[in-house]
Amino acid sequence: MGRWEPNARGRLEQAALALYGERGYEHVTVAEIAERAGLTERTFFRHYADKREVLFGGSNTLQEFLVGAVAEAPEATAPIDVVVAALESVGEFFEERHDHARKRQAIIDANPELQERELIKLETLATALASALRERGVSESAASLTVQAGMAVFRVAFERWAKDAGKRDLAELIRESFEELRALTAGT
Amino acid sequence: MGRWEPNARGRLEQAALALYGERGYEHVTVAEIAERAGLTERTFFRHYADKREVLFGGSNTLQEFLVGAVAEAPEATAPIDVVVAALESVGEFFEERHDHARKRQAIIDANPELQERELIKLETLATALASALRERGVSESAASLTVQAGMAVFRVAFERWAKDAGKRDLAELIRESFEELRALTAGT
Numbered sequence: 001m002g003r004w005e006p007n008a009r010g011r012l013e014q015a016a017l018a019l020y021g022e023r024g025y026e027h028v029t030v031a032e033i034a035e036r037a038g039l040t041e042r043t044f045f046r047h048y049a050d051k052r053e054v055l056f057g058g059s060n061t062l063q064e065f066l067v068g069a070v071a072e073a074p075e076a077t078a079p080i081d082v083v084v085a086a087l088e089s090v091g092e093f094f095e096e097r098h099d100h101a102r103k104r105q106a107i108i109d110a111n112p113e114l115q116e117r118e119l120i121k122l123e124t125l126a127t128a129l130a131s132a133l134r135e136r137g138v139s140e141s142a143a144s145l146t147v148q149a150g151m152a153v154f155r156v157a158f159e160r161w162a163k164d165a166g167k168r169d170l171a172e173l174i175r176e177s178f179e180e181l182r183a184l185t186a187g188t
Numbered sequence: 189m190g191r192w193e194p195n196a197r198g199r200l201e202q203a204a205l206a207l208y209g210e211r212g213y214e215h216v217t218v219a220e221i222a223e224r225a226g227l228t229e230r231t232f233f234r235h236y237a238d239k240r241e242v243l244f245g246g247s248n249t250l251q252e253f254l255v256g257a258v259a260e261a262p263e264a265t266a267p268i269d270v271v272v273a274a275l276e277s278v279g280e281f282f283e284e285r286h287d288h289a290r291k292r293q294a295i296i297d298a299n300p301e302l303q304e305r306e307l308i309k310l311e312t313l314a315t316a317l318a319s320a321l322r323e324r325g326v327s328e329s330a331a332s333l334t335v336q337a338g339m340a341v342f343r344v345a346f347e348r349w350a351k352d353a354g355k356r357d358l359a360e361l362i363r364e365s366f367e368e369l370r371a372l373t374a375g376t
Contacts, residue, residue: 080372115311116304116307119304119308119311120304120307123307141344141365142368142372144340145340145344145368148337148339148344149336149337149340149369149372149373152336152340153333155332155336156332156336160329177329177333180330180333181337184266184267184268184333185373186373186374
């Protein structure tokens, strides 16, 4: 065991984001990330399985948070409101990290391998949320449709927010995208 | 160039499905697929890049069909109706292939690598459909939300249909899932 390094995860993440942004994800090695962070490769691998995972370290936290919010929503709430409220409540989670989220998204958008990884993470998140809804007594098809609709809303809102200079709250953009989806599905 | 083999693609696809179903996707080689189909490995690789692609050979056809249906929809039609009608119209495409679709889905559901591949194909399809909607003058966010909603409807309907013994039309299940989504998003 190496010695404890204060905030090693955060330092590695910052270093990786900076290097990926400067040189492109493909051209950065784990050794370079560790060096930029003032840490060793060994420390890197204690925190992340590979250089891809540095970009997805937050997804478990996000999933736990959302699943918890769905599970704890008041009993009488309609499934779609449970999901949208859970998504709105992650606003704070991201709000402090706007600059980080924007940089991260630009790196992912530039690399097909990372886009695949993100898709899989989103699908895992959707599966976990659908399961949390089913535990509230929602049918399988309703849980699936509700969560997919919620994820669509989240993706559109998140993309807008990441491109935006932080002028608008993520929660506000989620609400707005949801209203847009509702109008679109109603609009026959 | 080897000699022309009648319906080599279809024979390879049938052989692969049968073998994947019998032994599991992981335990089947390209040589075995070719042998079962009465063809050579060389013929296999003229038609498919690898043993995974045999399962996704239809996705380009499906995408072209759907993009065409979106592009040709009457001008005044609301975006969500354009997408749902396009999806309903693929019913026939699948209806003749119920047994094939069911077997294929069971193989994909049993293998994470294939599930990833399917996610990527679905995302590619969604991107193409959103682009076809934007060409009809639909805004970027509306196109994205509409297509994601449509894909959610399609996935739920397709899953139901594949598990079903072919008792109900895919088009009918798509319409039903769409009505369910509409009720869910309206239901606050």
